[in-house]
Amino acid sequence: MLRELKTGKYVNRDLSWVEFNRRVLQEAQDSDTPLLERLKFLGIVASNLDEFMAVRVAETREKIKAGFTQKDFTGYTPAGLYHRLVKRISRMVAEQYRTYRELTRLLAKKGIDFQKYDDLNATQQKAMDQYFHEIIFPVLTPMAVDQSRPFPLVHTKFIYLSVLLQKEGGNDEDSFFAIVQVPSNVPRVVPVPLRANSKRKSFILMEELIKHHIHTLFTGYEPLAVQDFRLTRNADLTINEEEAEDLLEEIEKELRRRRRGAPVRLEVQKGIHLDALAELQDELQIGDHVYEMDGPLDLSFLIAFADSLEGFSHLKYPPIQPVYPQEFASRESHIELLRKRDVLVFHPYESFEAVTDFVLEASEDPRVMAIKMTLYRVNGDSQLLPALAHAAESGKQVTVVVELRARFDEERNIAWARKLEKAGCHVVYGLVGLKTHAKIILVVRREQEGLRRYVHVGTGNYNASTARVYTDVGLFTSNPVIGEDASELFNEITGFSGPKDLKALHIAPSGMKDKFFELIRREAEHAMNGGKAHIIAKINSLSDQEIIDELYQASQAGVRIDLIVRGVCCLRPGVEGLSENIRVISIVDRFLEHSRLFYFNNGGNPEVYLASADWMTRNLKRRIELMCPVFDTGIKEMVVSILDLLLRDNVKARELLPNGNYVFVQSKEPPLRSQTEAMNITLWKPADLSTST
Incomplete structure (x- = not known):
């Protein structure tokens, strides 16, 4: 019998996750970490929190709404857990923005600064005015809210501006309300021109430019208050797979419904006008689930910003050059080596190209009869998918198990599934009620002794982009027992074969x-x-x-x-x-x-x-x-x-x-x-x- 503890035997899952994200935040605060890498960690904190709010916190709120009061195995009711989560997340967000302000001060000392429009000189302001009118203004859509124009749909995780207005010459009592979406298809970080030989780099955020020029969108009105806001909606997909005639079409429908998911969190700029806040709370039915941010909303933009900044390599980690696995490096054929021995590959220290080359070789090898593979998350420019398509077009049996429900990658996976089907691959969407998360490639080759199976089993996704920043291990083998089990696994996923007593795989x-x-x-x-x-x-x-x-x-x-x-x-x-x-x-x-x-x-x-x-x-x-x-x-x-x-x-x-x-x-x-x-x-x-x- 397990010993009972006053504190409970278990740590709550969601509270433990908050502590994990705090550890990521510590990396942003670590002075031993290169400055631009600290900026990226801060962006990762924001990105992590977005997904957590849209999935885990959303689920907890749905349980509260449904009147669910049962405690989980860690001792928390949904209401009690939500109260604790809000307190911890609020503290972490405050710490996150204190860190942002500290990092921007340090960046300014290194020659990288974010400017306000009013701090620019006349020449810079003129350049930014021109940029606004030529690039930003044409794609903006002011959306008024009044009796004839209802509150528009606010998309999840997009930045908007709330705009309080009065007619020119009017008074504050007769105010009007509108919103403007900050376009996502225009770069959010805008370079500010400096002297030709300057080694500094200055930037201004697009929303700052829009705020300064907001009057150009509302002629005849005077802006009283213009502030940022951002809504997070419930992102969980609810799919009845038992009754779905076409899983792909059903997921596409659900993705469209996701845009109207229940509001979970409203982020607003600190000091937002109370009338604007009341309007947003009322129209979005968000209640008091509001987070005031003392800085730019959605700090996840810092990840791409830090990566793209040129001329400051001394503020980044030294680039890692993954080595090609030494076992394969001196040989032309992966398959010939794997007939003799197994190979372990450790990413990102060793190159993911070894996996890509394995599939490419199999797609070109006339003795290869079949290639079977699972795909959970794949990068957009993957060489694996064209190789699979080529193999199918050249007459090989190619089976790809595509997981359509890989969260936030659903649309990309649907697009790849359609392309693979057009190329002649057998595309399977897994078993009802189960996500296919296994990582395995099976190559069946005709050899003198008969058919031989070659297998790659991995701990991570077949994604060359994440393989450069995730640590994962992959095993190449031609062990016949593992190969036979791999065939049984694919038969279970693609056909009506029930679970077998496998000899090696579990x-x-x-x-x-x-x-x-x-x-x-x-x-x-x-x-x-x-x-x-x-x-x-x-x-x-x-x-x-x-x-x-x-x-x-x-x-x-x-x-x-x-x-x-x-x-x-x-x-x-x-x-x-x-x-x-x-x-x-x-x-x-x-x-x-x-x-x-x-x-x-x-x-x-x-x-x-x-x-x-x-x-x-x-x-x-x-x-x-x-x-x-x-x-x-x-x-x-x-x-x-x-x-x-x-x-x-x-x-x-x-x-x-x-x-x-x-x-x-x-x-x-x-x-x-x-x-x-x-x-x-x-x-x-x-x-x-x-x-x-």
């Missing part, structure tokens, strides 16, 4: 969770019998109550457990009698830690796995996920080296305390920053690579 939702239980309980048995017992798990999130309870039981049995959890963690480590053998760290650094890796000591006969799944209920019960064992001894050692490196991080690692707070790891060892060390590939991938049998 699939959610049919058996992965039970496998984790088996592996955790086996470690507990080893511990109770006096044997070696150690679990290391690297995941993005840990929120499944049953998995947490199994880890608690293993800890009480004496199993040493090290968890590397980047984001949400609902487990409380270090609690006497419950979890004193569990340590949890979170690493937030230059690259997004995204790989899912698992190590079980098994009494000195270790087993190592990589997976697409986190330890979350949605991954283990509502998604098709994949976990693959590592059989090759040398590759096992590589994975263990990666995990060991992360556990020794004492620069960017934070440790989770029993009370739910995170503190930087304290160590007497010399400073070790795992991501910096990982760039030295020889640390975890020895030059004398063993050959698989």
